[in-house]
Ligand SMILES: [Zn+2]
């Protein structure tokens with residue numbers, strides 16, 4: 001069995017054994033930074049190992065799956081590049097910290113200032129006044145989790161995303177990063193590993209949020225969605241709109257109103273469309289519901305069936 005790289009498949013256990021060593025990771029990083037193939041001695045010098053016998057021992061462990069030996073020297077294979085990318089996305093000097101900081105943005109519910117903080121790979125948003133949009137967080141763990149008052153949700157952002165950005169800029173970067181993840185999830189792909197995902201829909205039949213959080217489902221939305229990768233550890237979730245962001249009708253509705261759904265000049269206006277929609281649950285078993293999005297006087301209603309597919313789209317103007 002060979003993968004697309006032409007190298008033999010490696011089990012996760014083997015991969016960890018190979019990578020649990022500074023010298024081997026150093027080899028991958030050095031080759032990742034190199035602009036051309038590196039012969040043995042040049043590679044050894046750049047990695048900074050004196051003993052060539054010892055260096056060769058470690059090099060042999062990564063040659064094959066991660067590194068290819070060519071006539072001109074050693075080069076990274078795709079699997080090696082993926083490892084370096086993953087390491088670099090978390091590589092910043094020290095653990096990045098961003099405690100609750102006010103940003104240039106206001107709460108969609110009440111207009112009060114919004115604060116963000118960064119915690120374990122995500123930017124978390126909080127309203128400084130109202131109860132927020134969720135009484136608990138979905139997706140970070142296997143079960144919904146309690147959160148601080150005012151929780152408006154979280155957007156993934158690798159540690160590297162915080163670097164050289166102000167808190168407001170970091171929140172914007174997280175917005176785009178989160179929406180790219182949502183597009184993947186909506187399209188049935190895991191944003192981490194591209195495997196298929198499974199969906200779980202959580203409709204609240206007697207939903208009563210009244211501009212805040214419903215006591216029954218602890219959410220501002222009547223329909224929430226869990227997204228679970230069938231291959232890796234990835235879990236995501238939140239309001240059902242996650243499943244609809246890549247729908248062509250909704251994309252056209254946004255762009256027809258001058259709203260960029262990926263890098264908007266005003267993320268708040270796109271958020272309003274994505275958060276202030278109306279939900280009508282027609283039935284839960286089988287699931288069937290309608291979601292009506294609005295920009296000004298114009299509206300778009302999407303009907304979703306038990307397969308979570310859009311089966312009808314109606315535009316009012
Ligand atoms: Zn608020």
Ligand SMILES: [Zn+2]
Pocket residue numbers: 204205206207208209214215216217218219221222
């Ligand atoms: Zn509810």
Ligand SMILES: [Zn+2]
Pocket residue numbers: 190191192193194195229230231232233234
């Ligand atoms: Zn995955």
